[in-house]
Amino acid sequence: MGKEKLRRAMMFAPGNNPAMLQNAGIYGADSIIFDLEDAVSIPEKDAARHLVASALKHFKYPCEVGVRINHISTPWGRDDLECVLASKPDFIRLPKGETADEIKLIDEIISEAEEKHGFAAGSIQMMTAVESPKGLRNAYEMATASPRMMALAIGGEDFVTSLKTTKTKGGRELFTARSMLVFAAREAGVDVIDSVFSDIRDEETFIEEVKLIKELGFDGKSVVNPRQINLVYQVYTPTDKEIEYAQKVLAAYREALERKSGVISLNGKMIDAPMITRAERVLAYAAAVGAYRKEEAL
Numbered sequence: 001m002g003k004e005k006l007r008r009a010m011m012f013a014p015g016n017n018p019a020m021l022q023n024a025g026i027y028g029a030d031s032i033i034f035d036l037e038d039a040v041s042i043p044e045k046d047a048a049r050h051l052v053a054s055a056l057k058h059f060k061y062p063c064e065v066g067v068r069i070n071h072i073s074t075p076w077g078r079d080d081l082e083c084v085l086a087s088k089p090d091f092i093r094l095p096k097g098e099t100a101d102e103i104k105l106i107d108e109i110i111s112e113a114e115e116k117h118g119f120a121a122g123s124i125q126m127m128t129a130v131e132s133p134k135g136l137r138n139a140y141e142m143a144t145a146s147p148r149m150m151a152l153a154i155g156g157e158d159f160v161t162s163l164k165t166t167k168t169k170g171g172r173e174l175f176t177a178r179s180m181l182v183f184a185a186r187e188a189g190v191d192v193i194d195s196v197f198s199d200i201r202d203e204e205t206f207i208e209e210v211k212l213i214k215e216l217g218f219d220g221k222s223v224v225n226p227r228q229i230n231l232v233y234q235v236y237t238p239t240d241k242e243i244e245y246a247q248k249v250l251a252a253y254r255e256a257l258e259r260k261s262g263v264i265s266l267n268g269k270m271i272d273a274p275m276i277t278r279a280e281r282v283l284a285y286a287a288a289v290g291a292y293r294k295e296e297a298l
């Protein structure tokens with residue numbers, strides 16, 4: 001697929017909840033994020049970072065596992081990094097990222113920790129969540145500030161708060177920010193992950209939101225609850241009709257190559273180079289997720 005990993009559902013688990021930390025791997029999320037930031041109250045910050053470091057060290061997880069630290073400018077950010085890096089998380093998620101300098105600083109701290117603990121240089125990745133207009137303006141600079149950067153995310157709850165508005169069902173208020181983040185991530189060549197959807201009982205609106213972010217170009221979504229994981233996967237799984245069409249496009253392309261014909265048509269419709277790229281992507285994605293679904297299923 002030309003990508004290292006699927007990141008359709010990245011599930012947060014609160015860093016102060018031992019049972020959730022222990023069981024977070026059993027639900028089939030592509031990635032897990034242990035949270036030390038907003039899911040953890042101030043009096044619990046110190047205990048949570050040690051709990052997370054211990055979970056990373058002692059439990060085996062079937063997917064990549066990262067830690068959302070407190071922002072590096074808070075009283076907890078550096079301690080979070082120092083403590084959890086010793087247990088070698090797969091990645092660090094910086095919340096409320098705003099500048100390339102923050103990314104460079106964290107990159108340096110990770111490099112020092114890799115050397116100190118004997119981990120391979122560059123083996124711990126990074127991502128940041130954009131949660132303010134300033135972060136959005138600097139998204140491309142942040143995404144390219146370190147070779148460790150694997151993804152940009154949007155933190156919609158904080159983003160709408162910084163806009164002095166609220167989250168609506170259709171997400172009109174986030175539409176421009178979401179699109180701009182996709183542009184920045186695609187230009188930088190990193191993954192792009194949508195925000196959490198907090199009402200875990202409202203599956204219908206959740207599915208609509210996942211359809212929207214998939215259409216906008218996101219690679220996946222941050223989720224807060226195991227029951228959201230499969231809903232994301234269903235939306236992201238190519239349908240039987242999409243696969244069939246992709247196969248037809250590629251067959252028509254191969255046939256045109258054999259005939260040395262410049263123009264390719266399928267059922268009277270011209271097939272051009274971007275359509276071939278998209279057809280190849282559909283088939284590679286279906287192979288990577290190992291599944292397809294009936295068009296009518298959602």
Ligand SMILES: CC(=O)SCCNC(=O)CCNC(=O)[C@H](O)C(C)(C)COP(=O)(O)OP(=O)(O)OC[C@H]1O[C@@H](n2cnc3c(N)ncnc32)[C@H](O)[C@@H]1OP(=O)(O)O
Nearest residue numbers: 011012013014020021023024035038039157196224225226
């Ligand atoms: C805006 C932001 O910053 S969001 C990021 C920070 N927020 C978070 O990390 C919150 C993560 N989510 C949660 O803590 C929980 O899902 C809640 C509090 C929202 C709901 O919790 P519950 O009411 O227990 O959910 P639910 O009944 O669906 O749980 C079913 C099972 O899944 C477990 N579970 C639920 N959410 C999670 C999770 N995020 N990670 C791991 N396990 C979980 C529960 O412990 C429960 O396990 P059990 O059956 O063994 O008892």
Ligand SMILES: O=C([O-])CC(=O)C(=O)O
Nearest residue numbers: 155156157158195196222
């Ligand atoms: O980053 C996320 O998806 C969750 C978050 O902090 C927010 O929405 O503010």
Ligand SMILES: [Mg+2]
Nearest residue numbers: 131155157158
């Ligand atoms: Mg936030």
